[in-house]
Amino acid sequence: MSSHAFPRDASDVATFADRIRSGDRAALARAITFSESRRADHQAAARALVQELLPATGHAIRVGVTGVPGVGKSTTIDTLGSRLTAAGRKVAVLAVDPSSTRTGGSILGDKTRMQRLAMDRNAYVRPSPSAGTLGGVAAKTRESMMLAEAAGFDVILVETVGIGQSEITVADMTDVFLVLMLPGAGDELQGIKKGVIEIADIIAVNKADGDGAARARSAAADYRGALRILSTQGGAWTPEVLTISGLADEGLDGLWARVEACRDARLRTGELAKRREGQQVRWMWTMVEARFRERLADDPRLAERVPELERDVASGALAPTLAADEIARVLGF
Secondary structure (H helix, E strand, O other): OOOOOOOOOHHHHHHHHHHHHOOOHHHHHHHHHHHHOOOHHHHHHHHHHHHHHHHHOOOOEEEEEEEOOOOOHHHHHHHHHHHHHHOOOOEEEEEEEOEOOOOOOEOOOHHHHOHHHHOOOOEEEEEEEOOOOHHHOOOOHHHHHHHHHHOOOOEEEEEOOOOOOHHHHHHOOOOEEEEEEOOOOOOOOOOOOHHHHHHOOEEEEOOOOOOHHHHHHHHHHHHHHHHHHHOOOOOOOOOEEEEOEOOOOEOHHHHHHHHHHHHHHHHHHOHHHHHHHHHHHHHHHHHHHHHHHHHHHHOHHHOOHHHHHHHHHHHOOOOHHHHHHHHHHHHOO
16 A cells, blocks of 8 residues: 555554554544545545554544644644654644635644754644634644644643634543743733633743743733633632743743643543543534535435525525524425
């Protein structure tokens, strides 16, 4: 089987899975491409691979990273990831770009923004187009995460766009959720959204170097106050606020220590296992919903009827509830 082929039967799947388990980066890249493809045969191959590799997954620490545009996510991940690989860890970065509305392709180019990790043999950077998925999170990021774990990566960093609902989606597929904030940008609480504070495990005020150090400390104090009011986190971990500088490489060892402390606290109490179990079940239902959407888009019985219903709903001639009933009736639900 060539490196450009995709598995067609059980023996191909087993061979391809062996290559991924052995750390073959070309096989990993190809497998992730399968999972992102809209071709039915590629999707079937990806599903078979994930099932075959399931016993080799679950060992990595999964960290979601978000923050407003310009907060320095990629620089921080590049510096932190390089520190982790130097310490013997294998780091995979699944960085989800905003998509081009015309092509659906990645437009930010994470590999150019993470130059050290892109050249690091113990790291793997995978930019993925969000392709219109809710919150800018690629529909197949969960599959990519599991494939990377099977390939031997023991740290998975999922960088989200930081806009819309992407934070919620990434928090629901990771063990620890890290939010990067800016200091001194107008209102000290400029980056706070109630929804983010509710799910943040760690807030790191970035760019806390030079003239920005004092502003970062002040902002961190404000964020701590906001956490006490807004955070709904419970259980084994109490959310924390730190100051760091991704560019100056300051405070990152302490940041990673707190990430591990959060994961370890949840591991000891059994909270991490329950968290992952819930994530797997919600992933299943997300895929079910995706299949229904695909069926809606492809069903020939709806090809003419749906545009008519949309026009009637838009004009106010038909209630959305009745239009939904009609679609369900056509599909036989």
